[in-house]
Amino acid sequence: MEIDVEQLMNTALNLAVLYGPKLIGAIVVWVIGSWVIKLLVKGFGKVVDKSKLDASLKPFLSSLIGTLLKVMLAISVLGMLSIEMTSFVAILASAGLAVGMALSGTLQNFAGGVMILIFKPFKVGDFIDAQGHAGTVKEIQIFNTILKTGDNKTIILPNAGLSSGSMVNFSTEDTRRVDWTVGVGYGDDLDVARAAIKALCDADTRISTEKPVVIAVAALADSSVNFTVRAWVKAPDYWGVFFDMNENIYKTFPGHGLNIPYPQMDVHVHK
Template identity: 75%
Template sequence: MMDVQEMITLVKDISLEYGPTLVAAIAVWVIGVWVINLVVSGLNKVLEKGKVDPSLKPFLCSMSTIILKVMLGITVLGMLSIQMTSFVAILAAAGLAVGMALSGTLQNFAGGVMILLFKPFKVGDFIDAQGYMGTVKEIQIFNSILKTADNKTIIIPNGGLSTGSMVNFSTEDKRRVDWTIGVAYGDDLDKARAVIKQLCDNDERILKDPEVVIVVAALADSSVNFSVRAWVNAPDYWKVFWAMNENVYKTFAKEGLNIPFPQMDVHLHKEK
């Protein structure tokens, strides 16, 4: 058996051989953790100044901390002469397998990060995307939730939402309202234009600048079509659109102007 003196000698030898390396590894770990905390703290300040979505900041900081500490751990283990080649290979293979299995989920996750970072839309915006129109109720990491005008809840994966085409109706404070108003052939066009202009002037929600545009846009099969373009504040868009349709119908009837509708003439010939 090994006596006490031999054990002491063995401990001294091990300490002399591995002690400096172990102390250096511990020092690197402590300093590395301190540096990582500084980096993450700086990242957090940058995200706050950049007004990044509050739900994204904790995730980015946590992810950065994990990645940096894994890298630091691999470095420290390498200093201790622990072979990391096989471990890294296994980790890479596992990561590849998981990535392939969760490709759709990871795409949605990446899309959520992109949406929260670049903010093509925000909560409360009215958008048209992926075949759906609605108000954005919530932006999650994997999905975005819309509420339609008829109170339906639409859940759209962020992957397609971040890469597909989208119309955001809420980014500008003003919108242009367009109408096509048909007048019967033979009616007084100047009178029709004056009536339309008066209706626009009477609606206080229609802005004076830019001014209303009223032009003859087409000589259609059954009507002379006026194109009317007016600018309104975005929240008033639909109210003004519907009100003008109703006012035109009522006022044209009073003014003796006719709104045509498609007609077909049928001629009957009696055979002799």
């Protein structure tokens, strides 16, 4: 079989004339587009550095933006080469939908982690109470948040629930209010009890003097007259003040003739 060299050359020439400019244009667009994407990603990184976003979020967002821009550039270049993209885009969308449905829970945790890192409802070192668990935030990951409890347990919480559920952050404010319920026996002098509690609060230098200590009769209970005591302290001193005041009240009240009541029952016998 003889090969018609002249016809082959003509065919190659026609293809070169037809597709050559498109190929060259596609290559130029790819090179320039890649360069522009690098500049955009670099500029985004500088913006993130100047913002208050978490440092661990910068590489992830930069990589995500770079990947999306490159996908868009690749689709544009293939379109310049007259390659039909409708079917390709449909297949890509279907595959993305299938993967998204299969990883719905993981993607929710991922989205929750991004929201936490951006809006910062809490940060590493904060003491929080969420999803039925309380502890100090040890690490914020993309999918999970790690808590360390007071008894040295490690708790792993999915970010989806943390970002959408209720949460108490005890470290947001510098000060916290300490509340006590102090009971005295019926028949005890309430003014003496109030003065004794006030003296204990004044003696503790950790209790703030900027806000007044509240000492009020809150309830006439079954076995006691209950005072509500409220004082403000610095957040790190909360538990120390709480425990010390309970002990000091127990030690001090008997010296003032005050009884700390406990549940009891009077039985009257009638003949």
